[in-house]
Amino acid sequence: MPSPTRADLLPNLGMLKPLANxxxxxxxxxxxxxxxxxSLNGTMTYDCQDIASLYDVTVDDLVEWNPDLAVTPGLESACEFQGGFRYCVSPDERRWPDMTEYCVRETVAEPGWSCxxxxxxxxxxxxxxxxxxxxxxRDCENYQTAGNNGCDQFVNNIKIPQARFVAWNPSVGSDCSGVVKNYDYCVAIPSWQPPA
Incomplete structure (x- = not known):
């Protein structure tokens, strides 16, 4: 009978730290x-404000997603991540807030699909x-999907002219190729509101 041999181990991927309370x-x-x-200066941080800036969210967002940040004081500031724990910095916002909790299958609507x-x-x-x-x-009036152009969802559903949308959100680019899922975009200013 051949002697057992040791299988190669997987590369050290590190262990997942537990989620904060x-x-x-x-x-x-x-x-x-x-x-x-x-990466240039190698400065490290635990501070919520610094981390919020890194992930383009607010400190209030971080506290909402990670309630322990509000009750566990930091060493240098009131809100700090604690070593040894993982914290949410980007939630999955694809779900409607009032979707049934009993859902067993979810999917994302395809562009161009009607309700x-x-x-x-x-x-x-x-x-x-x-x-x-x-x-x-009730009549699927709030059901929206994006078209082929990243700006279509704003132009078609909010009735904002594409040029105006691009002017207020220059990061999307003139061809709207820079529209990023789950990002907020400006669609009204005090002197201009979308048509009712």
Whole structure:
């Protein structure tokens, strides 16, 4: 009988640290402290304000997603990540806030689909689809999908001219190729509101 041999071990990928108390479990990205502020100077931080800036969120967002930040004081500032724990820095915001908690299958609507298309494809009637997802509206009036152009969802659904949208959100680019999912964009200013 041949003698057992040791299998090659996987590369050391590191162990996942536990989530901080109360941290959301549905996040698409977590961070552990300390975090590097800049690769050039090697400065590390535990501070919530610094970390919020790194992930383009607010300190209030971090505290909402990680309630322990509000009750566990830091050493140098009132809000600090603690070493040895993971914290949510980017939640999965694709879910409607009032979607039924009993959902066993989720999907993202495809560009160009109507509410009726979506219901048909999954073998549902619109009444059930609406009961389970009340935010889409009784007649699916709040159901929206993006078209081929990244600005279509704003131009078609909010009725903002594309040139105005691009002027207020220059990072999207003139062809709207820079529209990023789950980012907030300006669609009104005090002197201009979208048509009712």
């Amino acid at each position: 109360g941290t959301r479990k549905d996040c698409v990205q977590y961070a552990e402290a300390p975090l590097e502020l800049g 009726a298309d979506y219901a048909f494809w999954f073998g549902l009637n619109i009444t059930h689809l609406n009961e389970w997802n009340p935010n889409i509206g």
